[in-house]
Amino acid sequence: MSYNKKFMLEAIRVANENIENQGGPFGAVIVKDGKIIASSGNSVTTDNDPTAHAEVNTIRKACKQLGTFNLEGCEIYSSCEPCPMCLSAIYWAHIDKLYYATTKDDAASIGFDDSFIYHELTLKPEQRRVQAEQHDRDIALEPFQTWRTKTDKTEY
Amino acid sequence: MSYNKKFMLEAIRVANENIENQGGPFGAVIVKDGKIIASSGNSVTTDNDPTAHAEVNTIRKACKQLGTFNLEGCEIYSSCEPCPMCLSAIYWAHIDKLYYATTKDDAASIGFDDSFIYHELTLKPEQRRVQAEQHDRDIALEPFQTWRTKTDKTEY
Numbered sequence A, B: 001m002s003y004n005k006k007f008m009l010e011a012i013r014v015a016n017e018n019i020e021n022q023g024g025p026f027g028a029v030i031v032k033d034g035k036i037i038a039s040s041g042n043s044v045t046t047d048n049d050p051t052a053h054a055e056v057n058t059i060r061k062a063c064k065q066l067g068t069f070n071l072e073g074c075e076i077y078s079s080c081e082p083c084p085m086c087l088s089a090i091y092w093a094h095i096d097k098l099y100y101a102t103t104k105d106d107a108a109s110i111g112f113d114d115s116f117i118y119h120e121l122t123l124k125p126e127q128r129r130v131q132a133e134q135h136d137r138d139i140a141l142e143p144f145q146t147w148r149t150k151t152d153k154t155e156y
Helices: A005-020 A054-066 A084-092 A104-109 A114-121 A137-149 B005-020 B054-066 B084-092 B104-109 B114-121 B137-149
Strands: A024-032 A035-042 A074-080 A097-102 A131-134 B024-032 B035-042 B074-080 B097-102 B131-134
Touching: A005 A024, A005 A035, A005 A054, A005 A074, A005 A097, A005 B137, A024 A054, A024 B137, A035 A054, A054 A074, A054 A084, A074 A104, A074 B137, A084 A114, A084 B084, A084 B114, A097 B137, A104 A114, A104 B137, A114 B084, A114 B114, A137 B005, A137 B024, A137 B074, A137 B097, A137 B104, B005 B024, B005 B035, B005 B054, B005 B074, B005 B097, B024 B054, B035 B054, B054 B074, B054 B084, B074 B104, B084 B114, B104 B114
Parallel strands: A074 A097, A097 B131, A131 B097, B074 B097
Antiparallel strands: A024 A035, A024 A074, B024 B035, B024 B074
16 A cells, blocks of 8 residues: 555654653554554653564554464554664564654654664674674574474464 | 573573474573573564564563663573564663574574565665655654653653
């Protein structure tokens, strides 16, 4: 479906409401077959959950609503361009299309790290601010071998 | 703290156990002051939650355990190199250090999209597989203005 302004206005309304409820200034809605099936603001500080961005929350609610981990056929409207965590979650959820309003640079201008994390992801692990070390790959290949040969697995 | 093999072995044990419980072949633990404070496998298919990767689940559990959205002073051990969603979550959680075992290419070899999503994130929004469109930025700047001037906000 093409862009429908009323869904973006709802995502923005949720963002405004969320600030009143002591959450972050972000909102999102997920639409299927022309209807909103889930919406949420950001609840990082109110839920003590750093992953509880508006898009992640809305994906989780939509999946619960539909009883699936696959949101093919759905579109997400976000009041702000998703951070890399949320954009990746959109990929993992197989959402068809993303509409956003403000940008990651707008988010940076009010103190959110989205642009910084986008940049970090382009670096090699050893160049990133969060130090990363690889160890014991040989041992950790075992669950992958088990998975490869498992016949009754649910793939995603 | 420096790498401690016993924590990685526990993350791998969780991954193996998780496969037996019909989850994906991934496990993670979070360590603070030399002790494991949270661990989890991947529960995407068992919880119908595409964001329920091992690292995200473990971050959520650790935050609940400590009553905070900020995991400074913690380290995460993951049986596999985090996907972009999980790596970004590690940044948002302010975890100090990451230890991983298998790589995103190992994950790709058993059918997981980590490498593909890493590549997509380097592209401009209009070049990505998930189509993205920007609309109505001017309206969506309103909650950001409210946030900027709010005096009793909880920043993160």
